[in-house]
Every structure is written in structure tokens, then in C-alpha cells.
Amino acid sequence: MQEKRDESIIREFRRRKSRQFYAVGMVLFLLVAILWKHSHPGLLLGELSKPVVLFLEAALVGAFFAFSASNWRCPACNHYLGPNIAQEYCRKCRSRLQ
Numbered sequence: 001m002q003e004k005r006d007e008s009i010i011r012e013f014r015r016r017k018s019r020q021f022y023a024v025g026m027v028l029f030l031l032v033a034i035l036w037k038h039s040h041p042g043l044l045l046g047e048l049s050k051p052v053v054l055f056l057e058a059a060l061v062g063a064f065f066a067f068s069a070s071n072w073r074c075p076a077c078n079h080y081l082g083p084n085i086a087q088e089y090c091r092k093c094r095s096r097l098q
């Protein structure tokens, strides 16, 4: 198979990858922050009830998957890239990604 190499695709993939890392970091931080808040009622704001905590955690995870589904795609053909963050080529169009 012919390797396609395009610097603008590699640049765009790098941007998407760093967005993905920021999103993972932010979601993990918020998940922990909500759990922490749940076990420390009285500090700041009010108390978070268990259903509210479960709802917020589920909403965060859902938002993360929705974000990934739109962000984590091949810049060339828009194919979803899957769980491997280190892949060098798009499995669909064989564009070089990094």
C-alpha cells in the first residue's frame, strides 16, 4: 500500500491529539472533584446527594465520549481512530498521522 504523507494532516492530527489529552485530563479531574465534594459536604456550595453525583459522573463520561466521537477522527478521511493513541497511520485511508 502506498504511504501518503501530508504535513497539514500531521499538524491537524497533533492538534486533535492534544485536545484529546486535555479532555481526558479535565474529565478525570472533574470526576475526582465531584467524588471529593461528595465526601466533603459543607465545604463550598451545598451538599451533593448520591443521585446528583451519579448523574454528574455519568454526564461527564457521556460528554467525554461525545467529544471523542467528533474530535478523535482522521483529519484526512474523518474515519474514527479507535482506542490506540499512538497509531502512525489511519487504518482506512493510510494517511500518515505522526
Ligand SMILES: [Zn+2]
Pocket (backbone or CB within 6 Å): 074, 075, 076, 077, 078, 079, 090, 091, 092, 093, 094, 095
Ligand atoms: Zn483516514
